[in-house]
Amino acid sequence: MSRVEKKTIKRVSPRERAALRPPSNARAVRTTKRNAPAWGLSSSAAYQRRICELELELSTLHQDLEELRSKAVVTEISRRHYAELYQNAPVGYLTMDDLGRIIECNATFLELAGLPGQAGEQQLYFGRLVAPGYVPRFLEHLHLAQRSTVPVSSELYLRAENETVPVQLISGSQIKSGAAARLVQTIVLDFTRQASAEQARPKTQSDFKALVDTVQGVVWEANPNSLELTYVSSRCAQVLGYPPTYWTKGVGWESHVHREDRERMLQAMRLAAEERTDLTMECRMITADRRVIWVQNSMSAAVLGRRLRLFGVLTDITDRKLAEEQLRQARDELEQRVNQRTSQLRETVRDLESFSYSLSHDLRAPLRAMQGYAQLLMNRLANVLDEPARTYFQRLIASSERLDHLIQDVLKFSRVSRGPVEVKPLNLEDLLVQVINDYPVLLPPKVRIEVQQPLLGVCGHEAFLTQCLSNLLSNAVKFHRPGETPHVKISTQRIDGGNVRIWFEDNGIGIAPEDQRRIFGIFERVHSGEQYEGTGIGLAIVAKAVERMGGHVGVESTPGRGSRFWLELPGVKP
Amino acid sequence: MSSDARTILLVEDDSNDVFFLQFAFESAGIGNPLQVVGDGQQAINYLAGTGQYADRSKYPFPVLVLLDLKLPVKMGLEVLRWVQNQPRLSNLLVIVLTSSADSNDVEKAYSLGARSYLVKPVSLNKRVEMARVIKNYWLELNRFPSALHASSNQGTNP
Numbered sequence: 001m002s003r004v005e006k007k008t009i010k011r012v013s014p015r016e017r018a019a020l021r022p023p024s025n026a027r028a029v030r031t032t033k034r035n036a037p038a039w040g041l042s043s044s045a046a047y048q049r050r051i052c053e054l055e056l057e058l059s060t061l062h063q064d065l066e067e068l069r070s071k072a073v074v075t076e077i078s079r080r081h082y083a084e085l086y087q088n089a090p091v092g093y094l095t096m097d098d099l100g101r102i103i104e105c106n107a108t109f110l111e112l113a114g115l116p117g118q119a120g121e122q123q124l125y126f127g128r129l130v131a132p133g134y135v136p137r138f139l140e141h142l143h144l145a146q147r148s149t150v151p152v153s154s155e156l157y158l159r160a161e162n163e164t165v166p167v168q169l170i171s172g173s174q175i176k177s178g179a180a181a182r183l184v185q186t187i188v189l190d191f192t193r194q195a196s197a198e199q200a201r202p203k204t205q206s207d208f209k210a211l212v213d214t215v216q217g218v219v220w221e222a223n224p225n226s227l228e229l230t231y232v233s234s235r236c237a238q239v240l241g242y243p244p245t246y247w248t249k250g251v252g253w254e255s256h257v258h259r260e261d262r263e264r265m266l267q268a269m270r271l272a273a274e275e276r277t278d279l280t281m282e283c284r285m286i287t288a289d290r291r292v293i294w295v296q297n298s299m300s301a302a303v304l305g306r307r308l309r310l311f312g313v314l315t316d317i318t319d320r321k322l323a324e325e326q327l328r329q330a331r332d333e334l335e336q337r338v339n340q341r342t343s344q345l346r347e348t349v350r351d352l353e354s355f356s357y358s359l360s361h362d363l364r365a366p367l368r369a370m371q372g373y374a375q376l377l378m379n380r381l382a383n384v385l386d387e388p389a390r391t392y393f394q395r396l397i398a399s400s401e402r403l404d405h406l407i408q409d410v411l412k413f414s415r416v417s418r419g420p421v422e423v424k425p426l427n428l429e430d431l432l433v434q435v436i437n438d439y440p441v442l443l444p445p446k447v448r449i450e451v452q453q454p455l456l457g458v459c460g461h462e463a464f465l466t467q468c469l470s471n472l473l474s475n476a477v478k479f480h481r482p483g484e485t486p487h488v489k490i491s492t493q494r495i496d497g498g499n500v501r502i503w504f505e506d507n508g509i510g511i512a513p514e515d516q517r518r519i520f521g522i523f524e525r526v527h528s529g530e531q532y533e534g535t536g537i538g539l540a541i542v543a544k545a546v547e548r549m550g551g552h553v554g555v556e557s558t559p560g561r562g563s564r565f566w567l568e569l570p571g572v573k574p
Numbered sequence: 575m576s577s578d579a580r581t582i583l584l585v586e587d588d589s590n591d592v593f594f595l596q597f598a599f600e601s602a603g604i605g606n607p608l609q610v611v612g613d614g615q616q617a618i619n620y621l622a623g624t625g626q627y628a629d630r631s632k633y634p635f636p637v638l639v640l641l642d643l644k645l646p647v648k649m650g651l652e653v654l655r656w657v658q659n660q661p662r663l664s665n666l667l668v669i670v671l672t673s674s675a676d677s678n679d680v681e682k683a684y685s686l687g688a689r690s691y692l693v694k695p696v697s698l699n700k701r702v703e704m705a706r707v708i709k710n711y712w713l714e715l716n717r718f719p720s721a722l723h724a725s726s727n728q729g730t731n732p
Contacts (some may be wrong), residue, residue: 357674362644364673368696369590375698376597397697404696408675463677 018317092188114160166191257286457572581694
């Protein structure tokens with residue numbers, strides 16, 4: 001190191017030396033002084049004057065010297081600064097002569113050459129540091145560098161202690177003042193790090209390739225601008241029937257995409273590249289054996305190492321597509337069948353509606369006529385008829401009346417069984433008042449109806465609920481015990497879940513446990529017509545109407561003591 | 575009030591019902607002349623005074639129409655709709671007398687201008703009772719608008 005330093009000083013010094021050199025007149029003075037005795041004694045006055053002159057000159061010289069010294073300090077500081085930079089620069093730096101003898105070099109180079117701290121006085125030839133086999137290249141480099149006016153670059157290996165070090169030499173030359181030979185100044189770049197990265201690359205690449213080939217699909221990379229494929233994994237041989245190399249030769253891969261999907265595929269790739277985004281699309285491709293397969297192409301564009309790259313994975317989804325297609329067909333078929341059935345059902349409903357309309361008109365008209373004529377006959381023949389004949393007429397009339405009720409109830413039942421049900425909050429108390437006023441049998445003193453106020457509101461269909469109330473109340477009145485005034489108590493109760501239960505408690509004949517379920521079925525009667533007249537449809541209408549409004553019905557009863565009917569409907573939120 | 579002006583038009587296709595109504599009217603003591611037509615189109619023709627009904631001396635303009643809904647050719651509701659569209663008949667009193675208690679029919683009839691909606695009673699006695707109510711209310715208590723009988727011979731095509 002010290003040697004280098006010395007050399008460095010030597011190299012940097014000419015200016016300094018020039019600065020330190022006494023001015024030429026000073027030298028002349030000194031010469032004069034030395035020779036003074038020879039001619040200076042000739043005149044003492046002249047001598048004295050001469051001494052004064054010399055003292056003056058000396059003091060000037062002292063001043064100059066001080067000035068120069070302070071300049072030297074500054075120079076020394078910047079010299080050290082540059083020396084340090086030179087020594088520790090991240091590149092090797094050296095000067096050699098025409099034979100390759102190193103005249104000076106920095107510490108970085110010594111380290112690079114495996115000579116740290118070595119600095120002896122011995123001659124160091126660059127050629128000796130070059131790995132065997134590379135010496136001719138070095139000599140050629142040196143030769144060229146001496147003659148070229150532009151820097152010359154060569155790559156070779158240095159022979160360090162146990163290994164060879166790849167380096168790049170960049171050399172230029174200058175004529176050393178006064179010397180005939182040119183000196184070569186060289187920068188030595190260490191390639192080690194770069195080289196190791198390059199040596200490692202093939203291994204990583206092969207690992208990566210093996211990894212990519214295990215992916216269940218074709219991994220590809222394309223030029224994000226031209227959309228030409230630059231890489232295709234070997235899985236493509238299985239999926240599409242062409243080897244990977246086929247695709248990267250610029251065959252125009254898009255011709256293997258189904259004509260109808262081609263533009264969509266290109267658009268997707270362009271979009272992915274433009275938006276730097278992930279994108280998945282499905283399309284059809286044609287294989288080497290002319291089969292059409294469905295593929296899913298998941299692509300992704302990203303900037304990696306300052307470069308925009310577009311990759312993707314192509315997966316064969318033909319089986320899935322087939323299954324989807326089958327599913328779709330099955331669904332379409334089902335839909336078609338449902339539509340058919342629905343229109344059939346609609347037709348049936350229409351038929352039913354016209355049927356019930358004709359029931360209420362056409363069937364009842366002859367019935368009314370029969371009843372009317374029977375009555376008329378009975379009135380006309382009142383004087384002629386004996387008691388049995390009058391009974392027959394009465395039975396005829398009662399039967400036709402019963403048939404009419406039956407028809408009307410069946411109509412009501414069919415009306416509550418179909419059609420839309422719009423549910424809204426209802427005021428139960430108002431509805432009850434209306435029902436009681438509409439039915440004379442429900443008015444006192446024939447019956448005592450007790451309402452436990454306040455009644456909670458319920459959600460229901462007004463006409464349906466009115467029908468339920470009138471049916472339940474008339475039942476309660478109808479099935480009373482002989483000789484007792486019917487008494488009905490109406491109350492409401494909030495049930496868990498927001499429902500409201502409406503209770504109808506009567507003091508009637510009650511219902512046997514085995515009959516309690518039956519009574520809500522259509523045409524179910526648990527009493528003979530002789531005792532209690534009825535069609536057996538009233539409670540079926542109630543059950544159906546409540547069911548249509550989203551509620552339930554039920555009964556609790558003790559035969560001989562009375563029944564407690566209830567119907568449960570969604571309550572009105574308080 | 576001339577006898578012409580007291581005519582009641584019954585639109586009814588069922589001969590039994592016609593018979594019972596006539597019987598009930600008689601029993602109730604309704605003396606108004608009763609004209610009967612058997613389908614909706616004839617009712618329209620009668621009211622318009624076209625064809626055979628052009629002669630108002632034979633077929634006077636009615637003071638009241640009793641209209642069944644279920645009728646051949648043209649249904650009762652169609653007759654109501656036609657009447658509603660005749661500005662000259664805006665004061666005509668039409669009472670629906672039908673066997674249908676369907677709430678849909680009731681609502682439609684009123685919205686098309688029916689003045690009352692009666693369901694045909696089943697028993698003979700109730701028919702007579704109804705005839706009495708009609709007599710008491712519509713024919714005795716009720717005051718008719720005077721413009722009713724103004725339109726007579728100017729036929730309007732249906």
